[in-house]
């Protein structure tokens with residue numbers, strides 16, 4: 001029997017906290033009313049907001065040095081769905097799951113759809129994997145996949161991406177996210193022009209296989225596993241490829257995949273302007289692609305990204321419909337706790353961005369009032385919207401304090417008993 005957190009436990013946990021929440025919320029509501037902001041409208045917007053969970057994020061991550069497995073880790077996509085369901089049950093902020101193939105490939109697709117329905121979860125974009133070889137694979141991706149100099153490797157990578165679309169269609173997904181680790185480790189190892197051409201040619205074949213209502217998301221990353229050159233290293237290469245492929249190809253922004261100190265919010269603004277913003281992989285970083293929890297290091301940057309997104313929605317930017325997903329590696333925390341906290345942080349940045357007085361900001365910008373404009377953003381950023389987020393969660397049946405309720409339930413201990421360790425010690429992400 002699989003342990004699930006009983007609704008009664010959440011209700012009891014909330015009952016002990018509701019009076020305090022009502023008091024804090026009333027104070028926030030009055031403060032916002034003085035700023036001509038309606039708290040109910042904000043709650044409605046926050047309630048509608050959701051961020052997708054990466055199926056692989058429910059397992060403990062790792063670095064290229066080691067992985068320290070946690071207790072009761074999910075062993076299959078069905079276990080992962082249980083964990084994702086629990087995260088959504090408590091936060092009410094993660095209504096979809098993003099699958100990664102072949103990791104999440106199952107023969108019993110109807111069973112997977114059934115479990116998703118039971119947990120009120122849908123399926124977001126599916127992800128292909130051509131950055132590692134599977135056992136018994138005919139051709140290797142050691143020297144690249146879609147851009148490999150060997151045509152047979154390229155063909156295998158194209159076929160895999162087409163299969164991902166097929167699998168995604170069965171689940172109701174509407175997009176394929178493609179990230180390739182292709183690149184080189186030595187100056188001279190790869191012809192930079194030819195490698196990009198080969199990538200484009202292969203991607204055209206994948207693009208041709210997209211159903212009419214599907215999109216393809218191109219995810220760029222500056223470095224790793226290739227450390228000298230990467231084929232889709234930056235948003236410029238991603239944009240050029242997306243432009244070449246066609247309107248169904250867009251650029252996905254993973255917050256950790258840029259050069260240090262890059263102005264990510266400006267990249268977002270550019271992509272929105274040219275209808276090429278696919279969506280996000282949220283996480284945080286300090287040095288590189290650290291895959292730290294969203295909002296844990298630079299919450300102001302996350303807010304500034306959302307400021308651009310809310311601005312785009314506010315002016316009804318053409319073709320603006322970004323997909324939101326978390327993509328992080330949980331090395332020292334319980335992944336469920338990290339994913340809940342990160343979903344809340346993303347939701348927080350969104351709520352804060354909604355507080356920005358757009359008309360006053362535009363007036364300050366037009367009047368070249370640099371500090372005045374900045375203070376409008378700062379006022380929104382420093383507003384503690386926690387009671388608002390908690391109220392939105394509680395009204396939807398979630399927990400006022402998701403991590404507190406999760407810990408009180410003993411969910412992880414239950415899973416430790418249900419899911420005995422397999423003894424696997426493979427390095428890297430799961």
Ligand SMILES: [Mn+2]
Pocket residue numbers: 219254281327
């Ligand atoms: Mn990513």
